[in-house]
């Protein structure tokens with residue numbers, strides 16, 4: 001008799017149970033792995049977050065110390081500024097200014113200023129044929145300031161736009177010669193209180209002009225001491241000296257108006273006496289700058 005071993009086919013129920021158990025095992029393994037990964041991730045996250053918090057707190061503390069340093073610096077700057085202003089207000093400083101140049105007299109004026117080691121401010125116009133004189137003024141350490149290129153009332157005072165164009169033209173002209181940036185120090189031809197401008201630009205033209213040029217960052221300077229050298233074609237030397245010395249006694253910061261024009265020979269002759277007289281009165285000399293007290297006849301409203 002053939003001994004047949006009949007392998008009993010596993011029942012489908014048994015297979016199902018095996019599959020079920022297998023599935024549970026796999027899912028438990030996955031769950032464990034996921035949970036492990038989550039723990040690792042959350043630890044990493046926590047570490048990162050801690051690091052981030054530390055960095056933020058370090059930045060905050062750095063910011064705070066910078067803010068404090070800035071505050072201290074601002075306070076000390078303010079105090080220094082106050083001290084500087086007080087010192088400046090109490091120091092007798094004369095500002096010699098020469099308008100309308102350069103001219104045939106410029107070299108002589110420069111020679112005298114050099115002799116006394118004094119710096120001055122030249123409110124110049126545009127004379128292309130005299131390029132070397134602008135360079136000379138600038139190289140000697142004086143200030144070239146803007147008095148418009150043309151100085152022609154009928155051109156510059158017709159409108160604020162025309163005025164600005166003329167001023168820019170001189171700035172470009174000076175920069176081209178000296179290689180220096182314009183300093184935005186300005187004197188209106190005839191002064192800010194001139195009335196002739198109304199004839200060309202109408203009433204209120206100076207107000208408009210001042211507002212417009214102020215907006216462009218220009219600071220304008222009139223004067224508080226008139227040398228009177230423009231009162232006549234050739235004012236006497238003594239009258240010029242007397243006018244400057246008498247007027248300068250009334251202020252700690254005289255801004256002296258003089259002219260650098262061909263006919264103004266007596267201005268040149270008066271200059272050494274003016275300098276010596278002012279020195280005797282205790283004045284030192286400086287150039288005009290953005291920080292200087294600016295006498296202004298007319299302030300735009």
Ligand SMILES: [Zn+2]
Nearest residue numbers: 099100189190
């Ligand atoms: Zn002038």
